[in-house]
Amino acid sequence: MSARRPSARRFGGGPEILSSVPVFAALGDETRLRLVARLCAGEPLSITQLSSGAEVTRQAITKHLHVLARAGVVRGAREGRQQLWLLEPRPLREARRCLELIGRQWDEALGRLKTLLESETPSE
Amino acid sequence: MSATGTNKIERQILLRASRERVWQAITDIAEFSKWFLVESEGAFAPGARVHLISTHEACPGESFFVFVEEMDAPRKFSWRWHPGMKEAGVDYHDEPTTLVVFLLEEAQGGTLLTVTESGFDQISLTRRAGVLKQNTGGWEFMLKQIESYVGQAA
Numbered sequence: 001m002s003a004r005r006p007s008a009r010r011f012g013g014g015p016e017i018l019s020s021v022p023v024f025a026a027l028g029d030e031t032r033l034r035l036v037a038r039l040c041a042g043e044p045l046s047i048t049q050l051s052s053g054a055e056v057t058r059q060a061i062t063k064h065l066h067v068l069a070r071a072g073v074v075r076g077a078r079e080g081r082q083q084l085w086l087l088e089p090r091p092l093r094e095a096r097r098c099l100e101l102i103g104r105q106w107d108e109a110l111g112r113l114k115t116l117l118e119s120e121t122p123s124e
Numbered sequence: 125m126s127a128t129g130t131n132k133i134e135r136q137i138l139l140r141a142s143r144e145r146v147w148q149a150i151t152d153i154a155e156f157s158k159w160f161l162v163e164s165e166g167a168f169a170p171g172a173r174v175h176l177i178s179t180h181e182a183c184p185g186e187s188f189f190v191f192v193e194e195m196d197a198p199r200k201f202s203w204r205w206h207p208g209m210k211e212a213g214v215d216y217h218d219e220p221t222t223l224v225v226f227l228l229e230e231a232q233g234g235t236l237l238t239v240t241e242s243g244f245d246q247i248s249l250t251r252r253a254g255v256l257k258q259n260t261g262g263w264e265f266m267l268k269q270i271e272s273y274v275g276q277a278a
Contacts, residue, residue, distance in 0.1 A: 095130040099244060102207065103133045106239055110137045112159040113237075117141040117149055 031056055032064045036087065039074060044084035132242040140234040147198035150226055150237075170195050174203075191221070201226040207244065220246035 035050055050065070051058045065085055068074040072091045077084050139146050149155045153164045153174070162176040170192055178186040190203040204221035222243040229236045 092130065095244070099130060099133050102241065103135065106133060106135050106241070109160055110135060110237070110239065112161070113149060114137060114139055116155075116159050117139050117145065120141070 029064070029067075031060070032068055035061070035064055035068065035085075036073060036092070039085060039087035042087070044077060044079070044086045046082055046084055050085065131245040132240060133244075134238065134240045136236060136238045138231060138234055138236055143198045143228050143230050143235045146228055146235045146237060147201075150228075151195060151197070151201055168192050168195065168201070168203075190224075193223070199228055201228075207241070 031054070034054070038050060039045060047058055047062060047065075051061045054061060065074060065076070069076060072088055074085050075088055077086060141149075149159070151168050153167050156162075156168070157164045157176075157179075160176075161180040162178055164177075165175045166172060168174060172192045174190050174192060176188055176190065178184060178188070180186075188205065190205045193202040193204060195201055202223060202225040204223050206219055207222045220243065222241050224239065224241045227238040227240075229238070
């Protein structure tokens, strides 16, 4: 069942990718997270829509959207005279996949730990 | 803190062994090497930089380091390391690390071990993509999951 295991590095091998790409810290901010959450519904939204109910100014929202855009998490699109914002699902999906993969390696490692410990002759 | 579910991994496992025994299996480097599938030099100690070499069939010989933070026997063991990437000739010294924490709690029938690895949101997307590159699995459902997860956070 473990014929072709996906492998990330330290437990498994690492494909090597270089980068000087902006970090994903883009999500480490509550306002930005909220924006991403709203865009997750899939529908493109305007700044006005994205600012409604927010406790920060439109300018601040715009700034946050640009941070997200630089990280590749969202992108802007024009519709007529209006600027709309959309989610780019791929970065999030990949980030999530990455964790799943590393999590699976932890599962395997912990499974081996369990086997090691529980195969011992119980002494007490 | 990450409503996108992208910052942290957490796993729990009940081990039918005493807490002292589990502590030893995790922090004694000879024992650790057996289940983590590595060869090692040195020993785990607070502040130590420990060199490990993978013996995993997927990447034999791959070399990496862990930077031990805390060793509070028999309760907590933590280290930092560079997740997901290693390019020959590249200096990762200044790259962000993730924090790995082993927490050991006494539980009915043995020891409850909780492992968390956190700090992934500081790691660049390209790096993360590198971790994924070899992965052949079908992950479509993960997209749905992240979307509904993030949706709930709204």
